[in-house]
Amino acid sequence: MGVFNHTARPKKSNWNVYVLELARKRSGMGSKTSQRWTRTATGKLLDVSTNPYLLFLAIGTFWIILSDQALAAMHFPDSLLSMTGFQTAKGLLFVVITASAFYSIGLRSQRKLNDATNRLQGFSEIAKTSFDIVWRANAGSGAYEILHVSDAERYSQLYDDGVAAVHPDDFGDGGLPSHIKRHGLRAPFKADARMAIDGEYRHFEHWVFPVFSSSGELIEYYGTCRDVHDFVNAQERIQRDEHMLRMASEVGGVGIWEWNIPDNKLRLSNEVHRQYGSVVDNPTALKQYIHPEDYPAVREVMLSAKHHGLPFEIEYRVVTAGGHERWIHNKGAPVDRGEISRGESSKQMVGISLDISRIKQAEQRLRQLAFYDSATQLPNREKGQQQLEKIFGQTKFAGEWVALSMFDIDYFSSLNETYGPMVADEILKRIADSVVKASGVRDFVCRYGPDIFLVILTGCTETQFVEKVEVLESILHSELEISDMKLFVSITGSIACSDTDGDSASELVRAAQSALYHAKDQKRGKLVRFSPDMLSKSLRFEAIRNALKTAISNAELTVNFQPLYHMQKQSMRGFEALVRWNSASLGAVSPAEFIPIAERIGLIGEIDDFVLDAIADQIQEWQSHGLEVDAIGFNLSPRNLEADGGADRLHRKILSRGLEPSALLLEVTETAMIQDAIAVARNLEQLAAYGYLIAIDDFGTGYSSLENLHRFRIEKVKIDKSFTQAITMSERHANMVRSIINMAHAMNMEVVAEGVETEHQRECLSEWGCDILQGYLYSKPVNAEEAEKFMRAA
Template identity: 35%
Template sequence: MTLHPAHQAESRRAFGAASALLVILVVVTTLRLPAAASDVSNFLPLHMVLETLSIVVASLIFGLIWSSRHERLPANLLWVASAFLAVALLDFLHVLTLPGMPDLIVPGSTARSTGFWLAARLIGALGLLAAVWLPWRVRPVRMPLSGWQLIGLLLVSGVTVLLFRAPAWLPATYIPGWGPTEFTVGAEYTIVALNLLAAARLLWLMRGPRRFNAGALFAAACIMAQSEFFMTRYMGAMDVYNLFGHLYKVLAYLYLYRAVFVETVQHPYALLEESRRRLQATLEALPDLVVEMDARGRYLAVHAAQALEMSRRGSSLKGRLVEDILPPQAAGTVLAALAEAGRQGVSRGRTVSLRLGRDLRWFELSVARKPARPGGIDRYVVIARDVTQRHENEQMLRKFSLAVAQSPVSIMILDTDYRIEYVNEAYSRLSGYTGQELLGRSPTELWSPRMAESVQPAIRARIARGEPWKGELVSLDKAGREFTESVLIYPVRNADGKVTNYLSLKENITEKKQAAARIQQLSHYDQLTGLPNRMLLHEHFQYASQQFRALAVLWIDLDRFKDINDSLGHRAGDALLQEMAHRLRTALRAQDILSRLSGDDFLAILPGAGQQEAARGAQALLDAVALPLRLDGQETFVTASVGIALYPSDADQLDILLKHAETAMYRVKSDGRNGSCFFTPEMQARSARLIALGHALKQAQQRGELRLVYQPQLRLSEHRIFGAEALLRWDSPQWGAVSPAEFIPIAESSGLILSIGDWVLRTALRQVRHWLDRGLPDLVVAVNLSAVQFDQPDLPDRISRMLDEAGVPPHCLELELTEAAAMKTPETAAQKIQELHQRGIRLAIDDFGTGYSSLSYLKRFKIHKLKIDQSFVRDIDSDVDDQAIASAIIQMARSLSMGTIAEGVETAEQLAFLRASGCDDIQGYHFSRPLEPDAFEHFVLRDVGES
């Protein structure tokens, strides 16, 4: 049988003792003893000693249990105590009734003594068997200990009465000369069996955890069984077997006494000592200061002193007052805690702060009152726990809570079911909801209906993998207004890595989104027309070129837009551009792209368009532009020039395609405007020529490559030459004779027109001075002024200085202005014209009828002459419209007291119609081509001679 480890040590000792005594029993019972062993005189003193010892031990067993009556004892021990009280009394009566002892009530006899013996042994065996057989555990005892004593006394009294007063009622136990009766031997064997049964029960119980000293009880049971076995063999009251039986009985009682002593004294004290050691170890392991004080704050004991530097001298604290040890404030807190514990029994939660070295430490006090023993004073156990880290954590947590609550960033905490547990004030201000109104709700309930349903599963799937989700959400506030949030959601895990919450950080980016959209609008769209600008055009081109094999790029430039802008003002010009943008967009297909590049330049990209589709598209744009429109109450007609470049045949990059389309557009301009043209490589060469001409023109004046020719002007009423128009010519060593129609625009765009214009004026005035000196009649030389020259603030002074330098009368100079230059800033122009008029300088409006004159301003201008553009003269002999326009100009000029001159007169029919219509002056190839200065001089002198 395997015994429990808790019983192994004591069981080894019990087995050893029982086994050794069993060996002696076997030896004694198997050897033949000498006859002297049966002699009473040899054993009576020893017998008396042994009986006395057994009585004393049995009494000690009872007394030991009786002395522990105030403790909670197992009922098993009470059975033992009652039984051995009876055993002690019965053994005492057994000794008193032995033969040879003084008479006790009746004379002593072996039979009566044997009866007391058997009764004592039976009661002892039954008591032990009951003790080990019943459950061995502490339970409340219903009967007081005196009741258990009464049971033992009753048993003793009953046996005594029977043996003294009615021995006949009992079977015979001893026959003199014969020895024990069969009844006695049977009773002894019964007692042996009871003890062995108790030993077996104990052996069985030793398989489980220790609940009592089963080893000693086992040894006691075994030895008592052996003692009774000796008693089955004796023949005389004082033979050797009887003696061994009494000896074994004493030993058994001693083992029983040890078991009771261990359970009632030794084991409880061992447990108490172990508890004391554990308590002391616990106190020593505590990081807290544990002291005992009286009500006045005097240190009575220091149990654990790990927390304070001063407590390392714990012994020096005893007997001192807390006011002597701690600062006043901390001492006051301790005394208040002692007072509270005195009233309520305990005091918890008070804290004191102490500065230990450089560190400020915080301690939490727990005080408990220990009731005093009779005649003593109350003591108080004070535990001071270092809660500095907790205090700092609480402070940090409090700061963190305030930071979260007052953060300008909206913060939302969700549980694992994605329900709102907390929102800070920032989100409440943003959404209009209070925190209480949002608790338990799902954030998706606050989303705008415009949010896709697939967003929520995507968010949950990502954060379920432990990954944060970041994106933008559109939500509704309490008033139903939408706002856009930049949201970051990530899981919050505990120390074990388990997700406990989800933290959502939100930022209101509504204004940022609006600002970004505005920036996008400003950076990618033209603010006047709303069309994509050049930057966004590149993105559209990239997409279109990837989707289509071919496309066309159309550069659309409005003809003479600058004249409209100058004559009608920028507001009218802006209105014109908006209307043209609308017309162009309407004329294009849905997939076509329209952009405004700058000024009056538009660009259209036609995806999938080849040459034929591009031509049709260009014509549709021209037709849309040509429709009449009203600006400032005037019906206006606008035309456009369209240049076309094809992808990928002309180029595969947008910048190059734009350049080619622009080149083609300029070709249309040079060919007379109001049309379209495809880019050709020859145009690229022409563009390169224009660039080269621009560089060469910069050096032409210094190199003397510029010259003036003069075209005579004829007065029809007198049929005489009255003046000439000075025309600029450029003879380039590299390019030969360059047409003014080619280099004048270059000069205007490059700014060279100012220096060239001054040269033209000075040269023409010197030539007039030369002619006057040569005796020619007063001639009027007409010099063209560009709009750039006319915009010069000091123009009247500059021209006056040039006249003075050349010595030419002011009436000999006539300045020709275009309508656009005069109407660009009418008020300023009127003032300049007035100053020039006052200085005697004549002025004429060039190319009249091609611009957008305001008759109200024209009437105010001090203009001497209107020049009818050659476009109206070219077909004047056959085109009734041109005839009507020319006649109207002549009649209007006459009504305003202005003269008229027609340019480009090349046929006699043209001359005849103009003469019949009342035109004052003419110039043109029909009369004379432009002449060199000397040739012009001879031409004038000849004309004078003929007249």
């Protein structure tokens, strides 16, 4: 055994002694010592067998006896000399024979010894590279030696600590000694034990090999130790990683599956079982859970992957054992991909299964947000456009026609500002429900704009179409009870048909929009059928709307002043400020045309600010010239009166320009008064309290005129020019104007007649006692320089 190049000093306290002692007691050898082993200085153990010498003794004895008998039988001469010579020859022959025999035996023994030495040398090299410690011990005496240590310095602590180096948990029951007891040292055994090295317990793998004599007596042990600490730690890390991966997959909704195709068996993780709501062990059982509509596609994909050895990916629905529907994203591939020959099937497939139900729900919500209105739950404008294109194409191909109806809630922005977004949303919901109920089953309804609903009418005859229109007209006027309030809501609508009004979906929409614009300008609260002349008006509306957005920044707006003729003083005193627009692209645009559009698109506030700035600048200039300025008429936008706090905001805006309330005569139309009588009355009362003069403009053209005179604090009544210009042609209009003047005077109000253009009109109004006249008979609206001349002439 001298092939091992390292011999360690014996340590009675070494842990190997403990192992050998337990083994010796277990084998029942007591203190008996084998005579086959002796300890040498070099640590080698020598074999003292004498079998070759006994063989020589036996051969020599037989040779002498047999040779003498042979000589006697041959009758050789018995002379001494002859006998001596013959004996000598016989001896020499014996020496030659025995020398040859021993030489042959020695040569064979040496050859075997060399072979054994080479094999042992190979085994020792293998042992040195495979184990960290190799030891050998006598079973009887306990004498031992260390045959190999891979790192003597590193493992030197084991020599010193001995048994104390073994971890307590690996030393007692269930530890290294129990392995020895259990095996009885009749066969090699393996034991794992931790030993302390440099302050940490490291894992070691121990093997003990008992060696027996031919008689079955235990004579020695061989032992190996291998430091497997890094390997054990790696295994533990792998197990932890696998556990973490399994936990992560389950928490993240990712299941793992394996399909053994020849056995048609499935191995599924717990997450996959959860996804299906049941324990499944074969693909056939999955069929009962996959949604019937999706199963054919799943089956086709799986079979294709199986037969062609290709990866697959598919999404489908499952209905769990509990009846819940889930979306599954399944992705897998054959394990033996690339090894499949033509005509063969894959043997095994693995993959992952993800529960994507939440993703699908989020996608559904996104689609809902993208194509449906959150307030009314109706399809939105984009969905409506898509549906219209689809329906228009289908009906045109079938030779049928389609009609569009648009509904707009009148003054919806005012309702929103007055009552707030919650009430406004409730109004939208109520109107949307009404439009849906009034539409047919085959009709399509969507919210096309902030306060516009679009109805696509299909599949009806002319008679049925007329009936549908009549039903739709029934929703144009509604009284809604919301939050203990009764609100009157007016709706304006339009109708356009594909057979006469448009050859495409876009043309039909444009026709319906044109009719709606016309209705809102001329016939609010009505359902109006499109006519070709409305399109030109609609195009005019769009042109004005686009040009108006840059009118102020391009300095296209100006403010003129129209003088007021006081009948009692017979002089021009006071003015009404009137905004004028000379567009670079459209030319001169009448206020009657662009002011309503400015109100609709939300630009009226900017125009009001522009006019107030011009009035303030002009009053300051006239006052600097020493001129006394009467209150200047300013047309008050309905937006300033329809919302709570409108009076305060307007008052702060006027004061910020250096104007006093007495410098303005605020003119309010009756139309503005009827939108929200409560809010308007509150704001007018507040403005009057601040010191503003209030006038009703265009009196006689609105609703409840007499009631408004009582309800509001009015200083002046301005008779609309349509009545003034008709007094010389219609006795009815003359009596009406005369009655208005008398009624206003009875209520201590001044009367202003607008649109006076002839002497006959002036004479009639003078005779009836009208206070102030305004019109082209005296002057058209003029610029500030011309207005100053009127002031100086007064």
